[in-house]
Amino acid sequence: MTTDDTPEDAGGEDTPTERTKEELRKTRERLGEGADKAVKGFDDNVVDLLAWLLDTETRARIYVYLREHPESTSDEVADGTGLYPSTVREALAELHDEETVSRGKREADGAGNNPYEYEAIAPSKLVRGVVGDVQAELNTVFNLDRRLGGESTEGDDEPVQISVAGNEDDHGDEGRSDDEDERDERERRDDE
Template sequence: MATDNENDDTPGIHGGSVRGRIEGGAEGAVEQLDDGLVELLTWVLDTETRARIYIYLRQHPDSTSDEIAEGTGLYPSTVREALAELTDDGTVTRRKRKSAGAGNNPYEYVAISPSDLVADVVGDVQDELNTVFNLDDVLADRTSDAQPVQISVERPAEGAADDD
């Protein structure tokens, strides 16, 4: 049975409100998840800047470089440089923002889906693992075509939601 102060902001037995402790715990869990995701994507995308931009674009597709800079807290010049690299790599796409009036229409950016991102990285990871497995051949200056590691990625079925 719930007590009256579990649903309000009055202090609990251990100090602070029950609601405050629950909200604080939830915020901490989200922060840890965000940090872990940024760390993983930093490994995949090479830099934390690129990882933060990718995450922002997955949450806010069709954003301009200025909107990304504002949303991530990164310098606009840093964002523009990283977006150019991400576009060259095929990790993000861009198109001109449509506007009814005359003037300079900025580019809008969209990040590829996580499944496409993983599929793009798999070949590199597979090659690096095979190099490790064939290290004796490399050190002995022998050539080997052995590929003991093969990684395959299944893409979502056509029409399946890909919002994660």
């Protein structure tokens, strides 16, 4: 090899630096593929969990879309999720009735109808609502079990209490802490 020869001219052998660069490139590709699979798996698991919380995958997809794109109309949700507009309108009406999404009229200049725009509640509020339902069902089961077992009905108030700590930064709980909510709940029970 003369001083004018390049490494490619030297019989096709790669230099240690070139081999290292190639190994790094291949490693990056493998890591990228693995990260993509992990993110897709995580996203699928989140949608599955939300489908359980919200009863259907359709409602879960709408919820996720509205968390990412607040103040969207039903047509925007349909376009963004790939769902039929009629399906989206029906699901949004149900979610609004259940207070999982809020809606307000979009202000538009000019004549014509102002469509509703929707926004999903914070995930912590969604979980709290489900936890409340689960807690009520567990209390019913435990109280029924006590009564069938011949135990006294005293103390049947709430043998099971589930609390959820959450960050209310995204569309909070009017600045109230969990401690304040728990104190109010205890006072309400004491008054009964």
